[in-house]
Amino acid sequence: MISHNNTKTDATASDAPESAEDWRPVQAQGVIKRFRLGRRKEWNEVLHGVDFSADVGEFVSIVGPSGSGKSTLLYCLSGLESVDGGAVRLGGTDITRMSRQDVSVVRRDTAGFIFQDYNLIDSLTGRANIELSLRLCGHRAGQARRLAEDAMGRLGVGYLAGAYPSDMSGGERQRIAIARTLACSPGIVFADEPTGALDSKNADIVVGLLRQIAETGTTVVMVTHSLELAARTDRTVVLRDGRIVDSIAHAD
């Protein structure tokens, strides 16, 4: 059953986050994003004042036509892109006017990323890819190994510890990439078309894993082209021409 709810996202996001009750893991108000058109002095405004927020443990999907600004919104929410107007809070911290370096620290401590093309390092084994990420999160070598093995076990990819990405299927690579993201225990996971390169069976597995992650209290924000997969999230935000035009809550 699907129920339409146009007010939840916009109303919560436009309230100033002044009290603990207003706190959301990710919250954006009136986000404007422009890109320069080539070397010209003209600008292409891609996001025209987007309000967005997601709750603790909520699994939100962002859908919309190609070029509507889905990835740009995800990158602005996660601090990978700066914004030209409005405000973004990540893990309760206002990152809008922070230096890129400070934003990267907030991101490291708060968020994890999953990309369509996995972003694994080809010269490292599955386990070494995860361990490297854990070392970058500040874990010592022994602890990184234990946490990497634990994450691989949870995702059922322990058998890939010694395998290189080139020897893995697309689904296996994505599960290692998810294990890498989860190993650092982020409060928020941003996923940009995580199933875009997968067949339907593996896409199903990956969305099921993201669902499980959300059920443990991690907020998941996923861009997808698949309405079928979006329907398996808690809420779907529809973006068109850089504006949110609908927010659809999915009942169980």
Ligand SMILES: Nc1ncnc2c1ncn2[C@@H]1O[C@H](COP(=O)(O)OP(=O)(O)OP(=O)(O)O)[C@@H](O)[C@H]1O
């Ligand atoms: N770094 C950039 N520099 C210039 N323009 C950009 C940049 N990133 C995105 N754009 C432009 O912003 C618009 C929205 O792109 P975006 O990738 O966010 O859309 P999308 O909805 O995710 O599309 P798709 O579904 O095809 O991936 C497009 O016109 C794109 O060309």
